Amino acid sequence: MSSVKQEPFVNRYESQWQHFENWMDYQENTLQWQKKNGPDAEPPILDDLPHQYRQICHHLAMAKTRMYSPLLIDRLNRMVVQGHQYLYQTSTHFIRDIIDYFTITFPALIRKERKLVLIAALLFYVPFFGILIWLQFYPDMVYSIMDGASVRSMENMYDPALHERFGREREADSDVLMFGHYIRNNTGIDFRTFASGLLFGVGTLFFTVFNGVYIGAATGHLTQLGYIDTFWGFVCGHSSLELTALVFSTVAGLKLGMGIIKPGRKSRIRALIDNGKVSMNIMYGTATMTIMAAFVEAFWSSIAWMPLGIKYAVAAALWSAVIAYFVFMGRNAKPTQTLVELSRAT
Amino acid sequence: MLSPQIDTSYSVATPEGISLHLTPAGPVPRIYAWGIDVLIRLIIYAFFGFFSNLLGNFGVGIYSIVVFFIEWFYPVYFEIFRNGQTPGKKMFEIYVAQESGAPVSFGSSMVRNIIRFIDFLPILYGSAFVSMILSDKFQRLGDLAANTVVLYLPTENSLIVENKELDKVPSEHAQVSFSLKEQQALISFSNRMGTLNEDRSDELASLTGDLVKDQSHPSRYLYAIANGLMGKRTHRVERETNSAKEDKPQTDSNTQTAAQTDTQQTTADSENKPAITSMTDENPNSGDQS
Structure with a gap:
């Protein structure tokens, strides 16, 4: 047999994905995350989001090409959409923007x-x-x-x-x-x-x-x-x-x-x-x-x-x-x- | 070649070389969501109106200011600070985003919500409705001008459930090899089996004809094959060492190459195809995008 089957692929990256999902949940809705994990739960830390995000993009690409189960592809796609939203949100310098706006x-x-x-x-x-x-x-x-x-x-x-x-x-x-x-x-x-x-x-x-x-x-x-x-x-x-x-x-x-x-x-x-x-x-x-x-x-x-x-x-x-x-x-x-x-x- | 899609999903290419799959929401959930938001606003008006009346003219003045801000900025606030979702949209699991799938910007949110005034014309969002029907991403006029869309939240596919009982089914290897599409059809079928009763899944499974001719439980047999295709539980130890070798963390640049190589290898396996692609009605086309 040839390519990597789905199961070992999932086993290999599951912990990375879970960590990413957990982190995303925390970023998107801290209150809900705390409700789920208890108020004293340690907030997750994710080093180097862009890198993690690119890796998951890459996993999605592989999962699609290898035609893994739609369940898995859906899940990866969801992670990528979340990561994309988070990474490409417009950061604003609120006060500075307002001053710039009215002066110039x-x-x-x-x-x-x-x-x-x-x-x-x-x-x-x-x-x-x-x-x-x-x-x-x-x-x-x-x-x-x-x-x-x-x-x-x-x-x-x-x-x-x-x-x-x-x-x-x-x-x-x-x-x-x-x-x-x-x-x-x-x-x-x-x-x-x-x-x-x-x-x-x-x-x-x-x-x-x-x-x-x-x-x-x-x-x-x-x-x-x-x-x-x-x-x-x-x-x-x-x-x-x-x-x-x-x-x-x-x-x-x-x-x-x-x-x-x-x-x-x-x-x-x-x-x-x-x-x-x-x-x-x-x-x-x-x-x-x-x-x-x-x-x-x-x-x-x-x-x-x-x-x-x-x-x-x-x-x-x-x-x-x-x-x-x-x-x-x-x-x-x-x-x-x-x-x-x-x-x-x- | 696939027939032209009649669904409304579209894909957006990202700098990371993959495509995001996005599904715009049509008029129906948006009307419901709007209804909820109107209700919420009416409650706020009523509540605020009652208390500000007690304060006489001063209260009425404050009330006017509050109404002004809620009238024009209620959606803007939620779109910017609550992930593109007003309470109504949250309830119906839809959200506002830029057409590129990025979070909606302040400017775009302002534009789409001020142009709401025109969308409302001539009566009860008549223009918005016509515009949504005519545009391929269900955009109302405000969305067109602001370059925004209303999307469904990516949620888990409810048709696909994992079934603890079926997990006990051992893996099996069929004596034939399958094309990529057939493999995915089998896997999709096995994912869906949890939602079907046994008679129905056997009935669907027997559509594969020769493949399940001699089986007493055709669906279980297909499930076992799917397990085998996904690499579940057979020769687990050996396979994991294998995969460790093959699935080395790759740098981003060689994603394409790695994925392509895999496809070629898998396709090389497939000959003697049994006619099973018709078995599931989902068309596994996601692979065609790469």
Whole structure:
């Protein structure tokens, strides 16, 4: 007879496999392992995982070629899948990655996608200012954009006559209420705008123009009524972060859609995957900005006794800071790992 | 030549020169898993909603934040920190991985879970369902964009059980030699015998015709042959010394060569094949991958 039979093969390596399986179980779920082996059991130690893993790969290859029993092949395959998962998991330097992201990666990505940023900004601000200006001349047109109830409740929110009595527009606990609401609502809008880029970019276009029209209508209507101090005083502070984030989620959505519409020399699916990575990296920063905007909106914009001058000054400072951040931040820095990987892929 | 497979498994080549065998999960277990996850989230919402209401506006604000994070990041958390398994997926023994079989990365997990919004459209994961049916690895749109798949956990084959009683059957050598496929068919059969009753296994065994013509217990006879093929218990001492010589720890680079040599040797043995490959319905094709 010729090759090694299954039984001696198993006998020979059984202890090595058992040790590997035991170690894998421990790594994957320590609690369960301790339940099985008793709380005081000595944790298994495996020296040189790559080497052990390669050997087991080799055992699997031999078992397959020699057509050993499917039972054995299944078991070896299971060990290899576990080892593969463990060995090739992405190790992350969490804090370092976050610092790198905000000091270099995020602003650099925005600069790199400046064409899309321009398009996205036009998609939002043209309808926004268009409607805003239009409503100054045809105030009634607001009712063809919003329904009467929404218009009335909006008017109530910013009517100066209703607010003079209060020192602060809201109590502190309702600041938290609104903070939660803004986070959930606004970040949700960002995510949806981004995700709907998958529909060939059309979904993103729709959401962006819709937001431009709707926000433009609200702003235009309240401006036309002359609620300048209450409305503009309230929104100016967080507008820089919130509206810029809105535009960036459009950029991310368009980028995603471009993968499908204009894949270049790649397959559509590959282009989609690669662009998806860029988009996601834009979205991390965008979501952060929206949450920051929610914070400003809930805890700063709502302070009614703050003199308007200070509010406008802070708003101007924030707008300058946001623009300066994206224009200058990390300009001359060495590209981060993420940037290198992304530019290699796209 | 094998007929094209109708199952959905696929193989991924690794740097170690072997192929991982992965089995994507279809819509059904995923719908169940999703149902469980929805239930869990509803319970959390209800629980949290009740207590945060006691705290007035402050509580409601916190509640909104919690709902926001659970809405969007509940799957991400479990996919990253719990081996690709939300509680629902764990229950149905499926998990999320990169298409390459590697653990899902944070970025991919975020992408697939934000695009979930589109998968949900127009109603109850309509797009996801269509996308899964059309793609060959059951990927929903989020999976396609994130380069991920939902796989079955590699579990033990429930059809194959070891049977303590049958282990007592001694080994035997048939007077004919078998081709590789026939050998594996015999071994698969012997592995499965534990799940079959005796009449049924005899019936299957007698399909081999001439091989078991004169046997009173055809299945036991085949089991004995399989034992012999696997090298169980016959001339154990002699065989182990043999194997020690042959199975010297090999370095990684000569895996292929060693394996090939073995194949050639074994194939050289096989002539006078009895018709037994039809006996088991499992098609032993794993050897074709090397």
